[in-house]
Structure formats: C-alpha cells, structure tokens
Amino acid sequence: MARSRTASPERPARKTITLPASVGVNVPRKDGRDKVTGAALYLDDLRVPGVLHGRTVRSTVANARIVSVTLDPAFDWTGMTVVDHRDIPGENCVAVIERDQPMLASTHVRHVDEPILLLAHEDAERVEAAVSAVKIEYEPLTPALNLEESLEKKALVRGDDNVFKTIRIERGDLDEAFVRSDRVIEGEYWCGHQEQLYIENNAMLAERTKDGGIHIRGSMQCPYYVHGALQVLLNLPPEKVRIEQTVTGGGFGGKEDYPSVIGGHAALLAWKSGRPVKIVYDRLEDLAATTKRHPARVRIKTGVMNDGTLVALDADVVMDGGAYLTLTPVVLSRGAIHAGGCYRWDAARIFARAVATNTPPNGAFRGFGAPQTLFAIESHMDRIAAELGMDPLALRRKNAVKLGDVTPTGQVLKESVGSHEVLERTAKRAKYAEKRARYERENAAAEAAERAGKGAKDGRRLRRGIGMALAMHGAGFTGSGESKLNSLAALDLTPDGRPCVRISNTEIGQGTNTVFGQIVGEVLGIPHEQVLVHVPDTDHVPDSGPTVASRTLMVVGGLIEKCAKKMKEKLELFAEHPIEGGADFARIAKRWLKERGPLRVEQRYQKPTGIEWDDDTYQGDAYGVFAYAAIAVEVEVDLDTAETKLLHVTTAQDIGRAIHPVLCAGQIEGGTLQGLGWALMEEVRHKDGKVWNHQLTNYIIPTSADAPPIDVEIVEIPYSNGPWGAKGVGELPMDVPAPAVIAAIAHATGCRLDEIPATPERLMRALQRRGA
Amino acid sequence: MSQLVRIRFTLNGRPQSVKVPPMKRLLDVLREDCRMTGTKEGCGEGECGACTVLIAGDPVNSCLVPAVHAEGAKITTVEGLAKNGKLSALQTAFIELGGAQCGMCTPGMLVTSAALLARTKGRVPGDAEVRDALSGTLCRCTGYQKIVEAVQAAAAPAPAKKKAAAVAKKAKPVAKKKVVAKKKVVAKKKAVAQKKAAASRAGRRPGASKQARRPAASQRRGRR
Numbered sequence: 001m002a003r004s005r006t007a008s009p010e011r012p013a014r015k016t017i018t019l020p021a022s023v024g025v026n027v028p029r030k031d032g033r034d035k036v037t038g039a040a041l042y043l044d045d046l047r048v049p050g051v052l053h054g055r056t057v058r059s060t061v062a063n064a065r066i067v068s069v070t071l072d073p074a075f076d077w078t079g080m081t082v083v084d085h086r087d088i089p090g091e092n093c094v095a096v097i098e099r100d101q102p103m104l105a106s107t108h109v110r111h112v113d114e115p116i117l118l119l120a121h122e123d124a125e126r127v128e129a130a131v132s133a134v135k136i137e138y139e140p141l142t143p144a145l146n147l148e149e150s151l152e153k154k155a156l157v158r159g160d161d162n163v164f165k166t167i168r169i170e171r172g173d174l175d176e177a178f179v180r181s182d183r184v185i186e187g188e189y190w191c192g193h194q195e196q197l198y199i200e201n202n203a204m205l206a207e208r209t210k211d212g213g214i215h216i217r218g219s220m221q222c223p224y225y226v227h228g229a230l231q232v233l234l235n236l237p238p239e240k241v242r243i244e245q246t247v248t249g250g251g252f253g254g255k256e257d258y259p260s261v262i263g264g265h266a267a268l269l270a271w272k273s274g275r276p277v278k279i280v281y282d283r284l285e286d287l288a289a290t291t292k293r294h295p296a297r298v299r300i301k302t303g304v305m306n307d308g309t310l311v312a313l314d315a316d317v318v319m320d321g322g323a324y325l326t327l328t329p330v331v332l333s334r335g336a337i338h339a340g341g342c343y344r345w346d347a348a349r350i351f352a353r354a355v356a357t358n359t360p361p362n363g364a365f366r367g368f369g370a371p372q373t374l375f376a377i378e379s380h381m382d383r384i385a386a387e388l389g390m391d392p393l394a395l396r397r398k399n400a401v402k403l404g405d406v407t408p409t410g411q412v413l414k415e416s417v418g419s420h421e422v423l424e425r426t427a428k429r430a431k432y433a434e435k436r437a438r439y440e441r442e443n444a445a446a447e448a449a450e451r452a453g454k455g456a457k458d459g460r461r462l463r464r465g466i467g468m469a470l471a472m473h474g475a476g477f478t479g480s481g482e483s484k485l486n487s488l489a490a491l492d493l494t495p496d497g498r499p500c501v502r503i504s505n506t507e508i509g510q511g512t513n514t515v516f517g518q519i520v521g522e523v524l525g526i527p528h529e530q531v532l533v534h535v536p537d538t539d540h541v542p543d544s545g546p547t548v549a550s551r552t553l554m555v556v557g558g559l560i561e562k563c564a565k566k567m568k569e570k571l572e573l574f575a576e577h578p579i580e581g582g583a584d585f586a587r588i589a590k591r592w593l594k595e596r597g598p599l600r601v602e603q604r605y606q607k608p609t610g611i612e613w614d615d616d617t618y619q620g621d622a623y624g625v626f627a628y629a630a631i632a633v634e635v636e637v638d639l640d641t642a643e644t645k646l647l648h649v650t651t652a653q654d655i656g657r658a659i660h661p662v663l664c665a666g667q668i669e670g671g672t673l674q675g676l677g678w679a680l681m682e683e684v685r686h687k688d689g690k691v692w693n694h695q696l697t698n699y700i701i702p703t704s705a706d707a708p709p710i711d712v713e714i715v716e717i718p719y720s721n722g723p724w725g726a727k728g729v730g731e732l733p734m735d736v737p738a739p740a741v742i743a744a745i746a747h748a749t750g751c752r753l754d755e756i757p758a759t760p761e762r763l764m765r766a767l768q769r770r771g772a
Numbered sequence: 773m774s775q776l777v778r779i780r781f782t783l784n785g786r787p788q789s790v791k792v793p794p795m796k797r798l799l800d801v802l803r804e805d806c807r808m809t810g811t812k813e814g815c816g817e818g819e820c821g822a823c824t825v826l827i828a829g830d831p832v833n834s835c836l837v838p839a840v841h842a843e844g845a846k847i848t849t850v851e852g853l854a855k856n857g858k859l860s861a862l863q864t865a866f867i868e869l870g871g872a873q874c875g876m877c878t879p880g881m882l883v884t885s886a887a888l889l890a891r892t893k894g895r896v897p898g899d900a901e902v903r904d905a906l907s908g909t910l911c912r913c914t915g916y917q918k919i920v921e922a923v924q925a926a927a928a929p930a931p932a933k934k935k936a937a938a939v940a941k942k943a944k945p946v947a948k949k950k951v952v953a954k955k956k957v958v959a960k961k962k963a964v965a966q967k968k969a970a971a972s973r974a975g976r977r978p979g980a981s982k983q984a985r986r987p988a989a990s991q992r993r994g995r996r
Contacts, residue, residue, distance in 0.1 A: 032867030035875030036859065036882060038810015038850035045809035197912050199814045199822055199876035249812070249876030250912055283815040509874025509913045662870040662918070669915035670873065696819035696910070704916040705907035709899065712917075 002429075003661055003714040022522040023724050026662040029514040030533065031247070031507060040247045043203035043218050044280045051205070052081065053124040054269045054279035057117035057134045058289065059109035062358040062689030063143035063155055066107055066136065069117060075133035080126070081273040083118040088268060090235030094260050094324075095228055100158075101324035101361065103233055103264045109138070110157060110323040111360050112690040113289040115261070120269040120277050143358035145689050147297060147320040150355040157323060158356035164321045165329040165354045167336045169618045171408050172347030177312035181303025187383050189300070189376035190755040191738070193684035194293035194677075196365050197701050200249020202258055202290060203280040206266035213240030214267050220259035221251045222546035223504050227538045229260035230267055244537040251508040252674070253364030256548050257326050258290045287694035291363025292684060294319040294331055294354070298339070298376035308390050310346075310399045313408070315339045317352035317373055322361035328354045331362075333478050335369030337622045338735075340408045341377035342419050342472040343399040348408040358689050364548060366671060367734035370473060371678070378469040378739030379754065382746065391436070392743060393427055396470050410619045414610070416719040416727065418628035418654025423470050425713055430632035430650035432466060436747070439464045439634075443748065461639040464647070467743025470630045471735035474623030475728030476551045479613040482605055482624075487545040489559035491520065491567055492600035497589035499524060499567065500532040501560055503544040505552045507533075510730060511663035512552055518659055519557055519723060523564035526582040542602070550627070550728025553659060557723040559603040566601040608721045625719045627727040628654040631672070633740040634708075637748045642764035644680055644745060646708035651736065654715040656727030661714060664729050669710045671733030677702045678734075679741035683757050781845045783808070784852025790839075798837035799823045802849060810850040810879050814910070821909030824880035825849050831884045831908070850879035853886060862886055862926040871922035873913035880909045885923045896927040 034040035069084065071077060085092050085106040092106065093099035105116045117134055121127040144155040150162045158164060178184060204218035214234060220226060223243040230241045243263070248255065262279055269277040281290075296319045303312030317339055321328035336352035367374075385392040400419040406412050427433070443463045449455055456462070476482050490502040499520050507513040513533040521528035534541055544556045572578055574596070575588040592599055613620035634647040651672060658664040681700050685692045693699045718725025738756055746752040751766045776791045783806060790805040802808045802825065811834060814822030818833040825834045826848040853860050862885055865871065872878040888897060888905040897905070902920045911919060 026868070026870075028867050029870075029872070031875065032872060033859070035872045035878050036850070036863040036866050037854055038808070038879050040875050041809070042812070042876070044813070045803075047807075199820060199874065199910065199912055200812070201814075248874065250874040252912070282813075283817070283820075511873070662868075666870045666873055666914055666918055669917040670913045671915075673915035674912070695817060696815040697817060701910060701912065703907040703910060704903040704920065707903070707916045710915055710917050 002712070003658060003716065022518040022528045023659050024661070026660060027514065027518060027528050029511055029663070030517055031513060042200055042249055043205060043246045043278070046205065046217070046246065048205065048276045048278065050275055052120040052122055052269065052273055052275050052277045053127050054118060054120040054266055054277045055127045055131050056115045056265060056279070056285070057119065057131055058113040058115055059105065059136070060112060061109060061138050061140055062112050062145060063141040064109050064138035065141065066105065066109060066116070067139050068137045070135040072133040072135060075130060077130070079121055080130055081120040081269055083268045083272050084116070087272050088233060089271065090233050093232060094264060095232040096225070096257050096260065096326055097329060098325045099232070101326065103261070103268070111358050112688070113360055114323070115265065118265050118269050120273055143689055145358055145686065147295065147318050147355055147357060150320070150357045151318065155358060157358055162356045163353055164325050164356055165332050167332060167350070167352040167618060169336055169348070169350040169408050171410055172345070174312055174314060174347045174349050177347035178303040181311045182306040183304050183387070184301060185304060185384050185387055186301045187380045188754060189298045189379050190296070191372050191375055191678070192295050192757065193362065194365060194682050195287055195684060195699060196252040196254030198250030198252060198254055201281040201283060201286040202255065202262050203278070204259065204263045204266040205276060205278045206263065206270035207276040208270055208274060209242070211240065213242065214270065215242045215244070216263045216267060217244045217246050218259060218263060219248045219255055220245055221248070221255045221506055221508055221548060222259070223506070223536045223538050224543045225257060225546060226260050226263045229264060233264050234267060234271065242537065242539045245506050245535060248506060248508045251547070252366045253368065253548065254290060255508070256364040256546065258363060283696055284694050287699055288691045289360055291326060291361055293365035294321060294328070294362040294369065294372065296320070296335065296372035298373055300376055300380045302380065302384060304384055304388070306388065308388055308395045308398050310343055313340055313345045313348040315350045315373070315377070317350065319352070319354045319369065319372065320357050320359070320362065321354045322357060322359045324361040326361045326363045328362065330478065331364065331369040333369070334474070335373045337409060337474065337478065338370040339373035339377060341374060341381065342401055342470050342628065344401055344405050345408060350408055359686065360691070366674060367731045368549065370731070371675065371734050371738065374471045374735045375738045375756065378471065378736070379742055382467070382739070382743045383752065393423070393432060393468055396423055396468070400470060401472065407622070409622045411621045413626070416625050416654070416656060416717045418715050418717045419470065419472060421715050421717065422628045422630040422652040422654050425652035425715060426468065426630035426632050426650055429652065429711065429713055430466070432468065432632050435466045435634065439466060439747065462636055463639060463748040464634065464636045465744040465746070465748025466632055466634045467740045467745070467747055468630065468632050469736040469740035469743065472626040472628050473550070473728070473732040473735055474626055475549070475554050476624055477549050478622055479620070480615060482551070482555060483607050485545040485605065487556060487559065487605040488542040488602060489544045489556055489563055490542050490600055490602045491560060491563035492598065493589050493593060494532060495593065497586045497593060498530055498532050499564070500534050502534045502541040503556055503560065504536050504538070504541050505544055505556050506536050506547045508547065510667060511660060512547070514663065515553055515557065515659045516560055519561050520564045523561060524568050524585055525579050526585045530582045530585070550730040550732065553726055554722045554728045555605065557659070557726065558721065559605060561723045562603040563601045566603070567599065570599065570601070624721055625727050627656065627729065627732045629732050629736050631736040631740045633737065633744045635741065635744040635748055637745055637763070639749065639767065642760040642767055644741070644758060644763065646676060646706070648711070649676070649708050649737070650711045651733070652713040652715050653729070653732060654717050655729040655732070656719040656722050657716050657725035658714050659724060659726055664714055665712045667729045668712050668733045671731070672710050672737050673702055673707050675734050675737030676741060679738035679756050680758055683759060777840065779839050779843050781842045781847055783847050784849060792839045794838060794840040796839045797835050798825070798839055798842050799834040801839050801842065802834060808849055808851050812876050812879055814876065819910070821880045821884065822877050824884050824909055826883050826887055829887055829890060831887050848883060850882050853882055860886070862889065862923070865922040865926040869922040869925055870918035871914065877909055877911040881906060881911065881919055884909050885926070888923065889927055892927060894927065896924050
C-alpha cells in the first residue's frame with residue numbers, strides 16, 4: 001500500500017494543516033482484541049434463557065395463488081408456535097420505501113422462497129422437522145422470471161407494465177451531437193445477480209418487553225430501518241420498539257433492508273409466544289431467500305470523433321428488481337447517474353427502468369447499482385478504443401472528467417477531482433504500457449510457436465493480458481437524500497468522564513468505531529482509546545441515518561467532528577484553559593459532571609451551501625463530491641480450458657483523506673476482490689425461479705488462492721466538506737474490477753465478453769465462436 | 773432422540789468431558805456444550821472454514837466432524853491462542869495489520885495460520901504458501917491481502933514485537949509533539965517496508981516459485 005497526498009490544486013488546503021495525532025495514523029482497531037480472541041459476541045453466540053428457535057415456511061413456486069395451508073395432523077405440534085398473516089397486529093408489510101411487500105404472504109406468492117408461515121419451538125430439530133409438516137396447496141400462475149420476460153409482460157408482477165421506476169436524465173442536444181460525430185458505436189452489456197456473502201448469515205432475536213413493546217437484537221447495518229418497519233408491523237409507537245445491533249459479521253448491503261424482514265419474523269413469533277425467539281438462517285436459506293445485487297442489461301450508443309473525443313451518449317438501462325420494490329428505485333437512481341462513467345459528454349441521455357420479476361427481491365449491495373452501469377460504460381470504452389485503434393488508456397486520458405467539467409445531471413465538478421491522478425498513478429505503478437506491449441509480443445510469439453508445432457512443453461496454450469478501468473463514485477445519499485435523512489449525531493460524557501459517541505451507524509467490519517474514536521480523540525486532543533462508541537441501540541442513540549452509501553465517515557464523521565469541537569469549546573471555557581491530554585480531559589469532564597450535571601452535544605446534518613438537486617428533472621448536484629478509482633488487472637487465460645487466472649491487480653483510489661490508511665486499504669482490497677469475484681466466478685443461477693446454487697459448494701467466491709496480490713495506492717485530494725478532507729471509500733472499489741477483467745481477457749485472447757461473470761463456460765463458448 | 777455418549781478430549785490444554793449425541797457436530801459441541809462460541813458457523817458444509825479448529829495441530833472443519841471423532845483428541849480453538857491473556861504474535865499482527873475486519877472468519881483464519889506457522893517454524897512463508905494454506909477459509913472483507921501480510925509478519929516475531937511497541941507509542945497523540953509523531957510515522961513506514969521486503973525475500977527462496985501450487989479452490993470445488 002502506498003499513499004500520496006496531493007494538495008487540492010483547485011482550492012487552498014484547509015486553513016492550517018495541523019499534523020495529525022490520531023487522524024491518519026493506523027491505530028489498533030477498537031474491536032480487534034475481541035475479534036482475535038473469540039470474545040466478540042455475534043447474535044448466535046448469545047445465550048438467552050427460554051429462547052425458542054424460529055423457522056420460516058416458504059413458497060416453492062414463483063407465482064401462484066395460495067389455495068390452502070394445512071398443518072399435518074400426524075405431526076406432534078405440541079409446544080409449537082405457529083404464526084401466519086392473520087397474527088400480525090399491525091400492517092402486513094415490510095415497510096421500506098413502499099409497503100408492497102407482505103411480511104407473510106396471505107393469498108398470493110410472487111416468488112419462490114416467499115415467507116408464508118413462521119414456526120418456533122424450544123427444540124431446534126423439532127422446528128426444522130415441522131417445516132416439512134406444513135402442506136401448502138397452490139394454484140400456479142405463469143411467472144415472469146427475468147427482465148426480458150418482465151418487459152414482455154409474460155406475467156404482470158407490478159401494476160400494468162411491471163415497471164417499478166423510470167428515470168430520465170437528459171443534457172444537451174443529443175440528435176445534433178450524433179449528427180456531428182464521426183462514428184457511432186453501440187454495445188449491449190449484461191451482468192447477473194451477486195450475493196453479498198457476508199460470512200455471518202442473517203440472524204435476529206426478538207423479545208417482548210415488560211412495557212408492552214418489542215426488543216430486537218441482531219446483525220444489521222441500519223437499526224432505524226428496522227425500527228421503522230417494526231412500528232408498522234406491530235402497530236407500536238416508536239418508544240415501544242427497541243432495536244439493538246449485535247456484533248455484525250459483514251453486511252455489504254445485504255444487511256441494509258433484509259433485517260427488517262427477519263427481524264419482523266422473529267418479532268411476530270415472540271409477540272405470539274411471549275417468549276424470546278431467535279431466527280438464525282443457515283447458509284442455504286440465506287443464499288436462497290435474501291436480497292442480491294440487481295441484474296442489469298445496459299444498451300449503449302455513443303457518438304465519437306475519430307481522434308477519440310467522446311461526443312454523445314445514449315444509454316438504456318434495465319434492472320431486475322425482483323418481486324417487490326425494496327430499495328430498487330434508489331439503486332436504479334445511482335445506477336442511472338453513474339451510467340455516463342467518469343467522462344465528459346457534450347450531450348447525454350440516460351433512460352433507466354427497474355422492472356419486477358417473480359424472483360426474490362433484490363436489494364442493496366456495495367456500489368448500489370453503479371457497478372452495473374459502470375461495467376457497461378467501461379466495457380464500452382474498451383470497445384470504442386478497439387474500433388478506433390486507440391489504446392484504451394489514451395482514450396480515457398482524453399475524455400476523463402477534469403475540474404470544472406459537467407456530469408450528465410448538470411453537476412459541475414467543483415473540487416477534489418482525482419480522475420486523472422488515479423488513472424496516471426495506476427498506469428505508472430502497473431507499468432501498463434510496458435506490460436501491454438510485452439504481453440502482445442509474447443502472445444503473438446506463443447501463437448506462432450503453436451502454429452509451428454513448437455508450443456509450450458506442457459502443451460498449455462496460455463495468453464496474458466492487461467486491462468484498465470476508471471470510475472467515479474458519488475459519496476453519500478443521492479440528490480436530496482441526505483437532507484431528507486436529517487441525520488442527528490450526539491456526543492456525551494459517561495459518568496466516569498469519557499466522551500461517548502452516539503450514532504446509529506454500525507461497525508460491520510469496516511472499522512467505524514475505530515475511526516470515530518480517532519476523530520473525537522483528534523479534536524479533543526486525547527488518546528483515541530479514551531473515546532467510547534455506544535452500541536447502536538435505538539433507545540440510546542439518535543438517528544444518524546443508515547450505514548450505507550459510503551456516508552458513515554464522510555457525512556456522520558463530519559457531524560461527530562463538529563460535536564467534538566462543541567464539547568471541547570464548552571469544557572475549555574469551563575476549565576478556563578485548553579485541554580491538555582487525556583488525564584486533563586478526564587479531570588475537567590468529571591468536574592463538569594459534578595458541578596453542572598450531564599453534558600451532551602448534538603449536531604444535525606446541514607446541507608453544504610452550493611449543492612442543489614431537483615428530483616423532478618433529475619438535474620443538479622447528485623452528490624456532494626465523487627471519489628475516483630482506477631485499476632489495472634492482469635490475467636492469464638488458458639485457451640483450452642478457458643480458465644482465467646488473476647495475476648496481479650494495481651489500483652489507485654482518490655478518497656480525499658485516509659483517516660486510517662490500513663482500514664481504507666482494507667476496504668479497497670476487499671471491495672476489489674468482490675468485484676473480481678463478480679467478474680469471474682460469482683453467478684446466481686435460477687431454475688424455475690428458485691436459486692439453484694444456494695450453497696457455498698456451488699455459489700463460489702474467491703479464496704486466498706484465487707485472489708491476486710492487490711497493490712493499492714491511496715490518493716488524497718481533500719474534499720472541503722469531509723472531515724479532514726475525507727470522501728467515501730466503501731463502495732468505490734467495487735466499481736472498477738469487473739470491466740478491467742473483461743478488458744484484460746480481451747487483450748489476452750482477442751475475445752470480448754459483454755456479459756459477466758466470465759466463467760470458463762461462457763468464455764469457452766466465445767472462444768469457440770471466434771475459432772480460437 | 774439418539775442416545776447420549778460420554779466423550780472426553782483436551783480443549784485448549786484443558787480436559788473436557790461432555791455427554792452428547794454421538795453424531796452431534798463438533799462445532800455444536802464446542803459452542804453449546806463447552807460454551808466456547810469463538811468458533812463460528814458460516815456454511816455448515818465444510819466450504820467456508822469459519823468453523824476451523826485444530827485437532828492435533830491440523831486444521832479441520834468442525835462442522836464436518838462428529839462428536840465421537842473428538843474422543844481423546846487434542847483440540848485448539850481461537851480461545852486457546854492467547855496465553856494468560858497475552859495475545860500471540862499472530863493475533864497482534866491481525867489487529868495491527870488489518871487482518872480482521874468483521875471478525876467472522878478470523879477464528880478460522882487464526883487457527884489455520886497458527887498451524888502454518890507451527891509448520892514453518894520461524895521461517896517466513898512465501899505469499900503463495902500462505903495463500904495455499906488459507907485457501908480453505910473464506911473471507912469476504914479483506915481480499916486476503918492483509919491476512920497474508922499479518923501471517924508473514926507474525927512469522928518473524930521479534931520485529932513484530934518492536935513494531936507493536938512503536939504503534940502503541942504512536943497511538944497516543946500528544947498535541948505538543950505532533951511533529952515528532954509524524955517523523956515516527958515515516959520511520960515506521962520505512963521499517964515496515966524494509967521488513968516486508970525482507971519477508972518476501974525470505975519467503976521466495978530459490979525454487980519456491982516453481983513448486984507445484986494446488987489448483988485454485990474454484991477449480992477444486994468444481995462447478996456443479
């Protein structure tokens with residue numbers, strides 16, 4: 001890992017750059033000790049007296065009317081709690097953006113594995129056996145199982161057109177731009193579902209409280225999402241619903257909206273039985289039933305000049321949302337906004353639709369729609385380069401956005417634009433030009449040798465290639481999202497005089513708690529270890545918004561920085577001297593508590609000035625700022641087995657400022673490998689609407705032996721509204737690997753795939769078509 | 773209900789005796805009967821390695837081991853890696869170098885790494901060697917890079933200790949000595965870079981790169 005700090009060329013750096021004491025330093029992570037000793041308690045590790053084990057009875061058909069639900073009289077149902085839709089005290093829905101998804105199906109099922117009935121029993125084995133003692137009779141209807149069938153209206157899953165959401169982004173005179181283009185180049189790109197595959201499966205525990213409310217504990221990203229959904233489901237006022245996060249074994253978006261479903265189920269069982277109920281999915285159920293990345297089809301038509309200047313973009317995006325809306329409109333929105341990639345277009349039109357299918361609902365996954373459209377536009381850039389006979393790097397260099405350029409939504413890029421910096425640094429670090437030439441030479445030599453019957457001794461026909469990709473990723477909620485969230489963060493003093501961060505943003509592995517300790521420690525001038533971060537628990541923390549959209553550090557971190565400054569000011573005024581280190585802080589804090597009582601400071605989100613967005617026209621500042629990433633991927637393809645081996649990955653990413661470089665690099669490396677997995681091997685396959693490969697045996701993710709060495713360079717071009725200049729880093733790394741892999745394979749073999757994953761089967765078919 | 777059998781084994785150096793159904797998964801015996809929840813379940817079919825424990829020093833998936841097979845065995849779990857509350861060099865390296873993120877694969881990664889380091893006996897294993905050894909344990913957070921680095925760093929315990937001390941010192945921000953702190957960061961970075969280079973040199977002994985690597989797990993596991 002390397003870092004390069006670039007003073008923002010376009011604006012002076014923050015007033016004074018004070019050398020960091022805690023910020024920018026790789027302090028040991030707060031939860032490190034618990035996690036390496038096995039002491040960290042995840043949901044399934046909790047011991048709860050009298051707990052019942054909950055199970056979900058799910059549909060086996062994709063689209064049907066439920067005729068009858070019968071409990072097999074031959075089975076012993078003693079001690080079994082059975083819940084169906086009639087047991088729901090409030091509204092039968094999973095309240096997210098809309099309320100279209102039932103918590104439990106009543107008359108119809110719209111996808112395989114849709115929850116119909118809930119069971120709970122003291123004995124985990126008994127309840128598992130009971131699932132197959134529930135007989136459900138269906139009247140099957142014709143399903144629409146993929147986005148093409150949905151567009152053809154093979155079945156009506158939603159309204160009269162199956163469309164969840166349509167977005168149009170238009171800028172400039174597109175017809176005129178195409179007329180003056182030298183060439184028109186078109187392409188169509190496909191990407192499939194992807195499972196988040198956090199190692200800890202979804203898990204929740206629900207208990208009725210003495211005051212007639214509900215207490216939920218579990219693995220989640222967004223406690224207040226569950227809080228909102230449970231109020232509607234149980235018809236309870238906010239103060240009667242308490243949601244508390246337990247140590248969470250990964251999320252990646254997979255625990256953004258789904259916890260409202262499993263949390264709702266556990267709550268219903270607890271509500272009826274009066275006992276604590278735990279639902280812990282096994283991997284099979286988690287893979288089959290929970291949300292995935294939206295599959296997408298993106299058609300791109302571009303007008304370009306012969307010298308490589310991009311002129312016109314016409315993009316048609318379709319995403320498959322599954323059977324219910326969940327977060328689909330927002331996913332589509334991010335996908336549409338990113339569809340133009342990291343480039344200048346004189347004129348652009350982006351037409352995006354999300355459609356409904358009879359498959360399990362898709363939801364959030366790192367990148368949130370952007371990786372799909374960026375895969376398309378970046379693959380298309382390589383296609384343009386090939387058709388023009390240009391080097392793909394030169395094409396990107398020519399067209400990548402610069403300071404002052406305008407995006408398709410009309411956003412002027414006012415600061416912290418790292419596109420060229422990350423592109424050049426990646427190219428240099430990867431020795432892109434040299435390797436591109438070398439691999440071409442070696443591939444040609446190998447081919448000539450094989451023709452002459454003098455191939456490699458082991459008979460293998462190997463080809464190597466290098467491919468690049470570039471992307472920008474909007475940090476924070478899209479458009480007016482952050483203003484609507486209206487996040488509130490708080491900092492208070494514990495009775496023993498320690499500062500305690502109170503936010504609803506969760507530690508899910510990315511290191512949130514550690515960096516919040518650093519931020520507060522830095523401002524107060526005390527050791528980061530002295531700072532406590534409260535467990536996200538809706539009874540004890542304000543709603544600082546969800547842990548999504550690369551917003552936690554950039555947005556909520558900024559709020560906490562302000563809180564810490566307020567606290568510092570108050571305490572220093574009170575003490576009548578500057579805080580001098582941790583011991584002094586503790587003394588002052590304790591004296592405050594004794595003389596003045598509790599101390600709590602709060603900060604609410606305030607929209608930075610100069611950011612305007614219009615939801616109706618989809619024009620304006622889609623994000624406060626963008627982060628930038630470039631990547632170079634080197635592959636080796638075996639022409640006979642069509643297997644692709646990852647040799648090396650180099651990436652430079654502009655994230656504004658790395659508060660904790662090791663954690664940032666961890667995000668980049670982890671996100672990169674998820675992108676590489678999506679590009680090469682991760683494929684969710686359905687049979688009659690049922691996830692067919694819902695096991696780790698056949699839904700495969702990269703192991704350490706599949707993963708290449710990943711060389712990361714962190715580029716820091718500060719953002720004026722981020723704490724210490726920081727921008728979001730969580731999602732960005734997911735954007736670039738897939739198109740770079742496809743480009744590298746094309747470079748190695750001359751064979752360009754327009755659909756991922758590039759499994760050996762898919763690549764073999766393409767190679768055979770080309771007669772390789 | 774199957775009959776219960778008495779099973780005795782050594783767990784992290786202490787004798788254990790449990791009465792369980794003979795086919796109960798060792799994973800559940802450890803978590804439920806021994807109340808050691810450090811060992812995690814990720815898939816229940818021997819693919820993810822989150823449940824890895826050491827039996828006689830060898831990594832095994834405890835979700836695939838029936839309780840009866842544990843009779844007389846010497847079992848080590850993640851809870852057995854620290855001695856008297858003092859973390860092992862491996863655990864420290866995982867914390868400091870970013871080898872643990874969400875923590876679910878960490879117990880399996882740690883015991884598997886411990887087995888590797890017991891085999892290499894102080895030699896710093898090469899990149900490919902570490903990756904091969906850990907390929908039975910899936911991590912979705914790190915991209916494995918920092919895990920590999922942590923294992924290599926832990927293989928050379930002396931510099932790791934020195935570095936840990938340096939980090940601990942540096943982690944205490946003293947406002948007045950900020951310039952000094954910055955210098956230390958630079959010095960530490962150099963030291964890390966040198967050590968890494970040394971580690972990779974040590975790991976890639978002549979011939980090491982030519983040794984036959986096991987096929988990548990994606991191939992081993994097949995595409996059924």
